[in-house]
Amino acid sequence: MQKLLAFLGFIFCVLTLYLTSSNTGMKWITRDRYSRVGAFGADKYIYGDLYGLTYLSQFKKVKDTNFVSLPAIDQKSNSDTANLFILGDSYLYSFFKEDPRYYVGINQVQFIRWSVANPVEIIPSKNKKNILLIESVERNMSGLFNLNSVKARLDRAEAVQSELNTRQKIAHFFAEIDEGIKEILYHQSLEANIEFAWFNFGFLEPLKELKADFNLNFFGRVDKEVAISKDQNFLYLAETLNPAHVGSSFSDLSEAQLKSHVSELNAIQEYYQAKGFDEVIFSIIPNPVSVLKTENKPDNLLIQRIKSHPDFKGKLIDATEGLSKNAASNFFTSDSHWNQRGAKIWLEQLNTQLKN
Amino acid sequence: MVFNSLQFLVFFGIVTSAYFLLAHKYRWALLLLASCYFYMAFVPIYLGILGLTIVIDYFAGIYLERFQGGAKKIFLGCSLLANLGVLAIFKYYFFFTDNFNFLANYFSVPVHFPVFNFLLPIGLSFHTFQAMSYTIEVYRGNQKAERNFGIYSLYVMFYPQLVAGPIERPQNLIHQFYEKHVWDTDRVKSGLLQMMQGFFKKVVIADRLAMVVDPAYANLSNQSSLNLIIASIFYSFQIYCDFSGYSDIAIGASKVMGFKLMNNFNAPYTAKSIPDFWRRWHISLSTWFKDYVYFSLGGNRVSVPRWYINIMIVFILSGFWHGASWNFVIWGALHGLFQLMGLTLNRVFPHLAADQRHSVAGIWLYRLFTFLLVTIAWVFFRIPKFGDIQIYFRQITQGTFSEPISLAFNTHELLFSMVLIIGLYLFDLKRDKIKVDSIQLFWPIMAVMAFLIYFFGVFNMKQFIYFQF
Numbered sequence: 001m002q003k004l005l006a007f008l009g010f011i012f013c014v015l016t017l018y019l020t021s022s023n024t025g026m027k028w029i030t031r032d033r034y035s036r037v038g039a040f041g042a043d044k045y046i047y048g049d050l051y052g053l054t055y056l057s058q059f060k061k062v063k064d065t066n067f068v069s070l071p072a073i074d075q076k077s078n079s080d081t082a083n084l085f086i087l088g089d090s091y092l093y094s095f096f097k098e099d100p101r102y103y104v105g106i107n108q109v110q111f112i113r114w115s116v117a118n119p120v121e122i123i124p125s126k127n128k129k130n131i132l133l134i135e136s137v138e139r140n141m142s143g144l145f146n147l148n149s150v151k152a153r154l155d156r157a158e159a160v161q162s163e164l165n166t167r168q169k170i171a172h173f174f175a176e177i178d179e180g181i182k183e184i185l186y187h188q189s190l191e192a193n194i195e196f197a198w199f200n201f202g203f204l205e206p207l208k209e210l211k212a213d214f215n216l217n218f219f220g221r222v223d224k225e226v227a228i229s230k231d232q233n234f235l236y237l238a239e240t241l242n243p244a245h246v247g248s249s250f251s252d253l254s255e256a257q258l259k260s261h262v263s264e265l266n267a268i269q270e271y272y273q274a275k276g277f278d279e280v281i282f283s284i285i286p287n288p289v290s291v292l293k294t295e296n297k298p299d300n301l302l303i304q305r306i307k308s309h310p311d312f313k314g315k316l317i318d319a320t321e322g323l324s325k326n327a328a329s330n331f332f333t334s335d336s337h338w339n340q341r342g343a344k345i346w347l348e349q350l351n352t353q354l355k356n
Numbered sequence: 357m358v359f360n361s362l363q364f365l366v367f368f369g370i371v372t373s374a375y376f377l378l379a380h381k382y383r384w385a386l387l388l389l390a391s392c393y394f395y396m397a398f399v400p401i402y403l404g405i406l407g408l409t410i411v412i413d414y415f416a417g418i419y420l421e422r423f424q425g426g427a428k429k430i431f432l433g434c435s436l437l438a439n440l441g442v443l444a445i446f447k448y449y450f451f452f453t454d455n456f457n458f459l460a461n462y463f464s465v466p467v468h469f470p471v472f473n474f475l476l477p478i479g480l481s482f483h484t485f486q487a488m489s490y491t492i493e494v495y496r497g498n499q500k501a502e503r504n505f506g507i508y509s510l511y512v513m514f515y516p517q518l519v520a521g522p523i524e525r526p527q528n529l530i531h532q533f534y535e536k537h538v539w540d541t542d543r544v545k546s547g548l549l550q551m552m553q554g555f556f557k558k559v560v561i562a563d564r565l566a567m568v569v570d571p572a573y574a575n576l577s578n579q580s581s582l583n584l585i586i587a588s589i590f591y592s593f594q595i596y597c598d599f600s601g602y603s604d605i606a607i608g609a610s611k612v613m614g615f616k617l618m619n620n621f622n623a624p625y626t627a628k629s630i631p632d633f634w635r636r637w638h639i640s641l642s643t644w645f646k647d648y649v650y651f652s653l654g655g656n657r658v659s660v661p662r663w664y665i666n667i668m669i670v671f672i673l674s675g676f677w678h679g680a681s682w683n684f685v686i687w688g689a690l691h692g693l694f695q696l697m698g699l700t701l702n703r704v705f706p707h708l709a710a711d712q713r714h715s716v717a718g719i720w721l722y723r724l725f726t727f728l729l730v731t732i733a734w735v736f737f738r739i740p741k742f743g744d745i746q747i748y749f750r751q752i753t754q755g756t757f758s759e760p761i762s763l764a765f766n767t768h769e770l771l772f773s774m775v776l777i778i779g780l781y782l783f784d785l786k787r788d789k790i791k792v793d794s795i796q797l798f799w800p801i802m803a804v805m806a807f808l809i810y811f812f813g814v815f816n817m818k819q820f821i822y823f824q825f
Contacts (some may be wrong), residue, residue, distance in 0.1 A: 002539040006373040013369035020366075174401055180401035185393065186363075194362040211811050220766040337789070 020193035021186075029197050039203035048334030049234035054223045055208040056108040056216060057335035059235055081107035082129035085122045085277075087153055089114050091137055091285045105133075105352040112153055114144055122154050124276035131354070132272050135283040135317075138290060138302060139240050139247030145282070146264040147271055229294040235334045240287040241295065249290040253300040261302075262312045269314045281353060283317035285346070288331045289337070291323045317353060319346040357397035358819055359605045360558050367394065368609060371515075375613050380536045384510055387533075391515035395478075398519075402477035405442060406513065412438040413487045414508045415502035417494045428495065435491040439484045446474045446604070447481065451680035478823055479519030481677055486510050490526045492648055499526040507533050514615075516606040520822040522620040522640035528613075537614025545798045547611030552805040554604030558820070559813035561776050562597035565590040568763045568773070569815065573738055575746045580756035583763055584748065586770075591738055592731045593777050595821055596624065599638070602820045623784035625730070628722040632693040633730055638671055641677070645670050653758040664699075668692040678737070683745070694729050 008043040019025030034043050045052060051059045084106045086092060090113075096102045098109045112120045114136065124130035138142045143149065187193065216222055227238040239245040243252070269280040284303045289295060307316045323330050323338070330342035338346070357364050371390040378386055396403055416435035420428055444452075453469040460467045490511065493499035503506040511530050517523075572579055572587035579587070603620040610617045620640050627633035634642045652665040668689065675688020739745045765773065783790075794801055 002541075003377065006376040006539075009369050010373035010377060013366050013373065017366050017370065178399060178401045181396060185400070186397055190363055191361055194366060198362065207810075214811070219769040219772070221769075 016194060016197060017157075020190055020197050026189075026193050026196075032199060033196075037202075042200045042202045042205070048235070048238070048332050049336055050226050051334040053207070054226045054235065055212040056222065056235075056334075057209040057213055058229075059177045060209070061334060063332050063335060063339070072181065081105060082131055082278075083107075083125050084131050084133060085124075086111045086133045086135065087114065087150065088112075088133065088135035088139070088283075089137055091337055091343075091346075092135055094337065095340070096347070102347060104354045106354070114140070114153065116153055119151075119153055119155055123276075126276075129279075130277045131279045132277045133281045133282065133283065133350070134268065135285065137285045138287045139237065139245075141284050141302070142246050142261065145261065145268070145284075147267045150268050151271075229289070229292070230296065231294045232290065233328070233333060234294060234331070235294060237288075237336050238287050240289050249287045249299040249302075250295075250297055251300060251301055253305070258305055258309060259311065261306055262309045265306070265316075266311070266313050279315070281315045281317060281350075283319075283336055283346070283350070285338070286320045286323065288336070291320060291327050292331060293324075293327070314351060316348065317349050319349050322346070323348060357394050358823075359602060360563075360815075360820075363397070372609075372612055376539055381645040384504075384507055384533050387515070388506055388510045388513065390434060391510065391513040391518060394515040395513065395518060398478040399475065401471075402615060405446070405477055406483065407509075409438055409442055409484070409487055410509050410512050412597060413491055413512075414502070414505055416491050417508070420491060420494045421501040432491060432495045436488060437490050438671060443480060443484050446476055448680045449474065481523045483512050484524055485523050485641070485677075486517075486521075489523065489644065489648070493526050499530070502526075502530055505510075514610075516609045516615075517617055520602050520606070520639075520820055522603060522606065522618050523644050524617060524640070532615050535614075536721055540614070542795050543614065544612050545795050547608045547613075549794055549798065549801065549805075550608030550611060551605050552608075552802060552809070553814075554608060555809055557597040557601030557604065557780075559809060559815060561773075561780065562594045562601060563565055563814040563816060564769075564773060564776070565594040565597070568765055568770075569594055569738075571764050576739075576744055579751050580759040580762070581752050581754060581756050582759065584752045586763060588731050588735060588752075589777075590773065592625070592727070592734055593780070595734065595737075596621075597780070598821045599707060602822065617791060622663065623787065625781060626785050627726050627730075628719060629698055630691060631698065633726055634691070634695075641674070649673060664696050667695050667699075671695070681740050682742070683736050683740050686735050690733045690736060694733070716746055730797070 023335060030196055033041055033287065035041065045091070046062055047060050048063055051061075082105055084100070084103055086109065088111065093111055096109075096111075098111045100106045100109045103109065110122060112122065118133055122132075134150065212222070222228060225238055227236050227241050228234070229236060240248050242248050243250040245251060268282075272280050284306070286303060290299050290303075303316070303318050303320055306312060307318050319342075323342055328343065330338055332339050357367060367390070371386070374386055375383055392403060396407065398432070413435050416431050416438075419431045420435075425433065428779045453471050457468055457471065459465075464779060490499065490508075494501050502511065507530065510533055511524075511526060512518075514524075514529070569587050569591045572583055573591075576584070584687055600621040607617045607619070618640055620638060622636040622639065624633055624636040627636050634719045650666060650670045653669060654662065655666065658666065671692030673688070674691075675684040678684040678687070735748060736745065739748060749763075763770065
């Protein structure tokens with residue numbers, strides 16, 4: 001009996017480790033879980049990624065993703081075509097993926113996500129116009145919008161650091177061995193994968209909500225990654241409200257910092273234009289809190305200040321103004337992203353830019 | 357791999373079930389492989405450093421047994437040098453060069469050592485001390501040299517106690533690897549219950565208290581006196597629950613497989629004096645220092661001044677063991693001074709001390725006073741910078757007790773934390789008198805504990821405090 005128990009325990013744990021350590025295994029678990037409804041199926045994302053972090057019952061609302069469809073551009077107008085390369089995040093990828101039908105004058109889109117594990121070499125076509133769109137949400141902008149960071153994603157050759165002294169090279173060498181071993185033995189997202197495999201079931205949601213509601217109502221706190229807006233209508237990523245965090249809409253932004261951002265953007269533009277891109281367009285998606293204005297605090301106006309900076313030589317898509325009109329209808333209440341309507345406002349601005 | 361992670365639960369499930377499925381002769385190999393995997397989850401390459409000292413100590417042990425006299429001393433010296441050398445390079449090099457360069461600069465001496473700040477191999481001080489314990493015991497003739505390289509490696513690397521103890525003695529552990537442990541349901545249940553107790557201490561109490569302690573200590577100049585008092589008391593219990601929680605998980609996980617590790621904590625805050633505290637706190641380390649340093653220096657069988665010096669040496673070394681920083685040295689020295697003060701008072705007022713210990717009020721007074729001294733000493737343990745220590749004492753003595761409490765908790769959670777602390781204290785105090793057959797009530801207790809851990813747990817995978825040592 002004990003042997004049988006030990007055997008079953010062994011099989012269960014080995015299976016867990018095997019499936020959660022492989023991308024194929026996780027795809028299988030995810031697909032299976034999402035295909036089911038009810039107790040043994042679960043999809044926390046249909047209620048929003050921030051609900052998935054907090055499990056607050058008051059924010060358990062199915063995201064309405066159908067209330068406005070994104071415009072597809074008439075393909076006939078795409079006869080004079082260009083290639084669009086996008087380095088961006090989920091704000092664009094979740095809505096547009098690599099579909100050229102959304103963009104004016106574009107017949108091919110290549111999307112590289114900031115989270116890409118290895119650099120993806122993008123090669124501008126010699127026969128067509130090449131446009132590079134570099135996009136990030138405001139909270140991540142300062143860490144991503146610099147030449148090294150962009151090169152690390154888009155330039156296979158350039159990604160290797162070349163200016164290392166001997167000591168750094170030795171450290172780099174050992175760090176690479178270390179990373180290599182870790183990659184083989186421990187999947188990067190193992191903890192999250194196990195959590196998903198073991199606990200992401202519909203029948204556990206009431207318990208999760210009970211804990212979340214208890215913590216909120218009795219202890220007055222929510223998951224540390226999330227904050228509730230002052231008007232109680234929206235969930236935000238907590239870092240976007242924390243002035244001590246560089247990506248916060250309320251952090252201090254000195255003139256020197258601003259100048260540094262601008263010079264990085266100019267450097268990126270110059271570098272990629274020299275590599276054969278006809279146009280480099282930047283886009284910073286405002287943090288929802290910057291647009292929704294629920295906190296009654298002045299924000300640092302990062303996007304507007306970059307756009308109007310006298311030294312800035314590039315093109316910047318700033319959808320803040322468009323998003324601010326009837327702002328509450330442009331964002332999900334329990335998700336860190338904009339909704340279809342918000343995405344459409346941004347897209348219209350990009351297409352105006354592309355037409356020009 | 358931290359114990360308070362799901363990865364560990366999977367790992368524990370695989371290793372423990374495989375342990376019972378495998379034939380006895382292969383079990384040590386399984387445990388050794390598992391321990392390597394466990395250790396490599398932190399910084400894989402540091403396994404090489406651990407391997408190097410294991411090889412040196414393994415051969416040192418064999419030669420220590422083979423030779424006598426001066427040669428024996430040389431082999432012991434080589435082993436200690438190798439172990440202390442690794443500690444010196446990875447843990448103390450920065451401290452010494454930094455201080456030396458500062459002094460050289462101050463006295464205008466044109467010497468400058470290059471400063472390297474190595475990433476400290478996790479649990480270095482623990483497994484180094486365990487390895488040293490082996491060679492010293494072989495040298496003293498209390499332990500036979502281990503011939504099986506795998507078993508010796510396992511003695512140093514046994515995963516439950518590899519990174520934060522208890523620091524075992526070879527006489528207690530090595531022979532257990534040769535013994536065949538059969539499945540014993542009561543023992544397995546007892547081990548799992550102890551693990552549960554450890555998880556509860558870590559994720560419900562320690563990590564909850566950290567939510568108040570960390571921001572308060574990170575922003576000392578904005579704290580009122582009352583805030584700092586609460587944060588300091590909370591820290592005393594945070595570090596206790598964090599470390600003893602780890603020990604409970606380590607001892608419990610070992611017990612499930614049939615291994616008996618030494619007890620590391622015994623209700624330390626019920627201690628009635630500082631020496632009593634040290635008989636209850638981190639027992640495996642305090643007995644290590646007692647056996648290998650204090651007794652080697654002559655213990656108390658010397659003149660009184662020399663005895664006092666011995667005590668101070670041991671405590672300062674103990675502080676230094678924790679970290680290469682002056683605040684740890686001061687923490688150790690403070691405990692040494694408290695001991696000396698206690699000894700002196702006992703010698704001057706022997707009747708007073710005896711009377712106090714026999715009355716209930718006296719006992720509680722002693723407990724309270726001991727806790728106060730320990731908590732004051734923890735301040736130096738917690739704050740690495742002198743400037744911040746100054747700020748701490750400036751803020752705490754400014755007498756701002758009437759200001760409302762402005763900690764990371766609301767009143768409910770503050771009260772809840774206090775209830776947890778009092779509950780833990782009472783449990784510690786009455787543990788021996790609690791007559792609940794936990795083995796019979798295993799499933800209900802496990803279910804309730806699991807629910808409480810889930811419901812009140814703070815799951816941020818915060819590392820154990822003692823991992824840094």
